[in-house]
Amino acid sequence: MSRSLQIGSNQRDRNEFSATPSIKNGNALRIINEYEKGDEVEVASQELGFIGSYYAATIICSTGDDYYRIKYKTLLTDDESEPLEDVFSAPEIRPVPPHQHETMSENGFRLYDMVDVFDNDGWWFGFISAKVGDEYYVYFPTTADNIAYPPHALRFHQEWSNGKWIFLPRQGKIFNLY
Structure with a gap:
């Protein structure tokens, strides 16, 4: 697959991530994922041509309102001098899946x-x-x-x-x- 993505170690056990119920938009109940600085996660790309893909990242910090700043593990800045950083909403972030034997x-x-x-x-x-x-x-x-x-x-x-x-x-x- 030749594609190009253009988007502007504190580890917890993979079962320790917090998912808390929250009431938003009236009576709708949904799960909100809570992450901490240093958590290893995967983030979902929502760009056309990249939907369905996930990228390894580390949580840098919460930016408030259910958003997090992340640092990619495999994607670099345009000049390839450092890991790319971006902001994602909590629903676009998930913990790294459990290791498969x-x-x-x-x-x-x-x-x-x-x-x-x-x-x-x-x-x-x-x-x-x-x-x-x-x-x-x-x-x-x-x-x-x-x-x-x-x-x-x-x-x-x-x-x-x-x-x-x-x-x-x-x-x-x-x-x-x-």
């Missing part, structure tokens, strides 16, 4: 499994579409690309929902590639 990937991914692929400095959501030799082809629904990757570049997809990680079950055929 090596045996999970050694046992292999199956056709149509939902995965995240580390490519172009971030994690991208897709589905296993084929296995050829030692490589897995991943179909990306947001771009319709189908690209081969070695197993070490893949992780099973998980969702951060209501303050908890949800490990999604392995999938059956759920999309049509052609």
